[in-house]
Amino acid sequence: MTHFRYTLLGRLLADPMAVVAIVIISGLVLAAIFADVIAPHDFRAMNMADRFAPPSWHYWLGTDNLGRDTFSRLLQGGRIALYVAMTAVSISALIGLVLGMLAGFGPRWLDNTLLFFFDTLRAYPTIILALALAALLPRGLSTVIIVVVVTSFSEYGRVVRTQTLSLKNAEFILAERAMGASFGRIVFHHILPNVLGPFFILAAMNLPVVITIEAGMSFLGIGVPPGTPSWGATLKDGFDFIRTTPWIILSGGLPLILVTLGFTFLGEALRDQLDPKLRKGR
Amino acid sequence: MTKTLEVERLSVTYATREGGLQALREVSLEVPAGQIVGIVGESGCGKSTLIGALLHLLPENATRTGGSIRLADEEIATASPRRLRDLRGQDMSVVFQDPMTSLNPVISIGRQMRDIQYRDRIGHAEKNDRAAAMLARVGMPDPKGKLSAYPHELSGGMRQRVAIAMAAMMMPKLLIADEPTTALDATLEIQIIELLKEIQKEIGCAILFISHHLGVIAELCDRVVVMYAGEVVEEGAVEEVFLRPAHPYTQKLIECDPGRLKRKVASLPSIPGSLPDLTNPPAGCIFRARCPYATDICIERPPRVTLTPPHWAACHHAQEVHG
Amino acid sequence: MLTYTLQRVALALAIVFVAISALFTIMVTLPGDPTTVLLGPRATPEIRAEFRLQMGLDNPIYVQLADFWGRVLAGDLGTDYYRNRPVAVAVFSALPHTTALVFGAIFWSASLGIVLGAFSADNRNSLLDRVTGVLSVAFIAAPSFVVALYALLLFSVTLRWFPTIGAGEPGDIGSRLYHLILPSLAIGLAWVGYVARIVRASMLETLSESYIRTARAFGLPRRVVIYNYALRVAILPAVQVLGVGIGGMLSAAVFAEIVFSRPGIGSLIYDSVSGRNYPVVMGSMLVAIGFFVTCALIADLINAALDPRHRTKS
Numbered sequence A: 001m002t003h004f005r006y007t008l009l010g011r012l013l014a015d016p017m018a019v020v021a022i023v024i025i026s027g028l029v030l031a032a033i034f035a036d037v038i039a040p041h042d043f044r045a046m047n048m049a050d051r052f053a054p055p056s057w058h059y060w061l062g063t064d065n066l067g068r069d070t071f072s073r074l075l076q077g078g079r080i081a082l083y084v085a086m087t088a089v090s091i092s093a094l095i096g097l098v099l100g101m102l103a104g105f106g107p108r109w110l111d112n113t114l115l116f117f118f119d120t121l122r123a124y125p126t127i128i129l130a131l132a133l134a135a136l137l138p139r140g141l142s143t144v145i146i147v148v149v150v151t152s153f154s155e156y157g158r159v160v161r162t163q164t165l166s167l168k169n170a171e172f173i174l175a176e177r178a179m180g181a182s183f184g185r186i187v188f189h190h191i192l193p194n195v196l197g198p199f200f201i202l203a204a205m206n207l208p209v210v211i212t213i214e215a216g217m218s219f220l221g222i223g224v225p226p227g228t229p230s231w232g233a234t235l236k237d238g239f240d241f242i243r244t245t246p247w248i249i250l251s252g253g254l255p256l257i258l259v260t261l262g263f264t265f266l267g268e269a270l271r272d273q274l275d276p277k278l279r280k281g282r
Numbered sequence B: 001m002t003k004t005l006e007v008e009r010l011s012v013t014y015a016t017r018e019g020g021l022q023a024l025r026e027v028s029l030e031v032p033a034g035q036i037v038g039i040v041g042e043s044g045c046g047k048s049t050l051i052g053a054l055l056h057l058l059p060e061n062a063t064r065t066g067g068s069i070r071l072a073d074e075e076i077a078t079a080s081p082r083r084l085r086d087l088r089g090q091d092m093s094v095v096f097q098d099p100m101t102s103l104n105p106v107i108s109i110g111r112q113m114r115d116i117q118y119r120d121r122i123g124h125a126e127k128n129d130r131a132a133a134m135l136a137r138v139g140m141p142d143p144k145g146k147l148s149a150y151p152h153e154l155s156g157g158m159r160q161r162v163a164i165a166m167a168a169m170m171m172p173k174l175l176i177a178d179e180p181t182t183a184l185d186a187t188l189e190i191q192i193i194e195l196l197k198e199i200q201k202e203i204g205c206a207i208l209f210i211s212h213h214l215g216v217i218a219e220l221c222d223r224v225v226v227m228y229a230g231e232v233v234e235e236g237a238v239e240e241v242f243l244r245p246a247h248p249y250t251q252k253l254i255e256c257d258p259g260r261l262k263r264k265v266a267s268l269p270s271i272p273g274s275l276p277d278l279t280n281p282p283a284g285c286i287f288r289a290r291c292p293y294a295t296d297i298c299i300e301r302p303p304r305v306t307l308t309p310p311h312w313a314a315c316h317h318a319q320e321v322h323g
Numbered sequence C: 001m002l003t004y005t006l007q008r009v010a011l012a013l014a015i016v017f018v019a020i021s022a023l024f025t026i027m028v029t030l031p032g033d034p035t036t037v038l039l040g041p042r043a044t045p046e047i048r049a050e051f052r053l054q055m056g057l058d059n060p061i062y063v064q065l066a067d068f069w070g071r072v073l074a075g076d077l078g079t080d081y082y083r084n085r086p087v088a089v090a091v092f093s094a095l096p097h098t099t100a101l102v103f104g105a106i107f108w109s110a111s112l113g114i115v116l117g118a119f120s121a122d123n124r125n126s127l128l129d130r131v132t133g134v135l136s137v138a139f140i141a142a143p144s145f146v147v148a149l150y151a152l153l154l155f156s157v158t159l160r161w162f163p164t165i166g167a168g169e170p171g172d173i174g175s176r177l178y179h180l181i182l183p184s185l186a187i188g189l190a191w192v193g194y195v196a197r198i199v200r201a202s203m204l205e206t207l208s209e210s211y212i213r214t215a216r217a218f219g220l221p222r223r224v225v226i227y228n229y230a231l232r233v234a235i236l237p238a239v240q241v242l243g244v245g246i247g248g249m250l251s252a253a254v255f256a257e258i259v260f261s262r263p264g265i266g267s268l269i270y271d272s273v274s275g276r277n278y279p280v281v282m283g284s285m286l287v288a289i290g291f292f293v294t295c296a297l298i299a300d301l302i303n304a305a306l307d308p309r310h311r312t313k314s
Helices: A008-013 A016-033 A070-105 A108-122 A126-136 A141-168 A171-178 A183-219 A231-240 A246-274 B047-055 B081-087 B109-115 B124-137 B156-169 B186-203 B214-220 B238-243 B248-255 B318-322 C002-029 C034-039 C045-055 C061-073 C087-122 C127-141 C144-158 C173-207 C210-217 C222-234 C236-259 C265-274 C278-306 C308-312
Strands: B003-016 B019-032 B036-040 B062-071 B092-095 B174-178 B206-211 B223-228 B231-237 B304-306 B312-314
Touching (some): A016 A070, A070 A141, A070 A183, A070 A231, A070 A246, A108 C002, A126 A141, A126 C002, A126 C236, A126 C278, A183 A231, A183 A246, A183 C144, A231 A246, A246 C127, A246 C144, B003 B047, B003 B206, B019 B062, B019 B206, B019 B223, B047 B062, B047 B092, B047 B206, B092 C210, B109 B124, B109 B156, B156 B174, B174 B186, B186 B206, B186 B214, B206 B214, B223 B238, B312 B318, C034 C045, C034 C278, C087 C127, C087 C173, C087 C236, C087 C265, C087 C278, C127 C173, C144 C236, C173 C236, C210 C222, C222 C236, C236 C278, C265 C278
Parallel strands (some): B036 B206, B174 B206
Antiparallel strands (some): B003 B019, B003 B062, B223 B231, B231 B312, B304 B312
């Protein structure tokens, strides 16, 4: 049996940055799961008597313009953020994986076509595309997910393509082919396991980006439906009253910063462990 | 005879995970003024570490654990960084192995050659003229035009000529050549060797020439130093050492030189065994484990047996091997 | 260099063409009456009729697309029906503000990032290196619109060091720059971290290159070796990344323009989306994508100019 110290988790726990990341992320996930239990108030409950209440024992992070408890809303916001991030990242990663391997394995013209396709998608500035699409699509989480998928799967495609191309001509693969290994065996036994490392790093790095896009779209009012307690929506409420109630913005931004920090640290640590070569450059 | 370089009992250790790796152990050698001295040995024998130590360009995990290095009677092993910088490029310069990577890819040849003249208080145009003259000297066609060229626009042989021009430009006392022909093909190799000979005659410097190619050493050098596993095992005039080696390692090295093979063989000869573990080198003779002459006495540190001075070998059986 | 440039320009043009055409196609093929979808409920029957006519909505899609590009090439980006002006006028009066913002952000990220990165690499494992390392990751992670909001709250609302709204007095460079500092820094901060890390990493890699050993072996002063011989090579990947990063900066500029109430492409698109003014959205998208692709292209060419190895390759 492999000694714990040498397993991936063991090595991660030896890295202080990774420990911070794991603590933040597990805290967030737990808070999201048990949001209903932890929340001191109903996140929907409006209390007009307590509008714009500053932080206090009763309202830990104060209340907004409708007298809703900010803390309880932020807990719910974590759920939304995680849901969108997980769904969008899985979908775009999957599409990217398939297209990337197609580009890597396929004939030259297919590779070129897909590369051009990836380049074209990269030409859309995310939020600007989000604005353009938001006007055409119904407002809601599915629109957010579509925008994220459209703008991010090409990145996975590129990484997988590069990996596949470099592996395709690696000597051990050529040897396998020379010995008559089937295409499926090469893909599933050799290419896929080797592609997954950088792929998961990219996914970990991509999660905070997606969370930011969701929050950003909700901040612009083109994300979640009105009344949904997304972090971005909370920030928007705070922005409208920035001069009178600064605590809404302050507390609304914190979980966003924490979670992006957590996932970025995790991605960094994973990268250090899984792929020392990737350390250079980006 | 004055000595341009004198290395005495130089030891260098690398800090590694497995402990201190003794890359150089009490290495002594000398380069008389105006002579060309070759250092020969397999990869891993400490040639590169020696150059690093001479120029104070060792990696961070390496430390000089003892010994002295004198350049024209000046102790440089303990010289200040400031003094050292003055010596580099001015009194000793170096031509590195791979001309493809030893020149900065984004700076023009002319700029690189001007920059190394930074100590001289002369004008830009003068520095350019000097650089062009030096390029002409090393046989570069269109030297003036080449000043604005970038390294990747030149062939490997031409780049090595540039590197030699840079090394010789400041008229150093000692020119170190670290396998300057290894990355080149055979015809270029001969040209570069000839060029080095000419340069040596012209500026009268001494050359320390590192190579694992016995033929090149024989062709170019006056003296040869044979290194094995971080130690000097034999030193002497080239003809002496190559015709009548006195150390079993040198003997084996010559036997295994593919250039000497008279007829086709099924497999190239090689020295049986492998390099000793330098984190924990064996006591006594370092070559003992692979040596056909080894006897019980070899457990003791071999003496320096002088044959025809300056020819000597570090072997208990030197006389017997010498024949 | 010329062939390389031409190839890159052709690719960039193709990308802009395909990206915009795809968007246009999606827009006009959406289910429902396009005049309702694109102009919103505010549109009067007259506006609808005019829009239908101008866009040729009854023609097949490829004819509409060809007409669209024909108009664009003639400099006609459509009409802003609600404010009765050509879209081109609206877009090109907004563009300079966004350009200033993005280039301000590039200025911050390049200047601070390169200095921090080079300094960290030069003083590897020093306290400053470690602090810079953690800070860079933190900068990269912090969402730019949260940074913008916090900066607004701290420096403009609370401390009152910087103005809260607008882009400054027209014609007054000082006032313009003063209004630019905070928003551009909010956008650039993430890229400061990015550039610092990239420069540090590539600097360390470069410092172990053989030609750096050569420079040292020739006794060149340390300062020259590190900040000239090594840095010249080490900034190349940063230039490339900044070029591609302009897309991200454009997204961030939308937030900065809204948070700091600045005019610009971002706030123009935002207002047009909210007001269902689709011709303006389309025109702004076209210009935004064109701007981004042009910037990425320029970064590519700058890189080729800085790295002589690139020029003869291709």
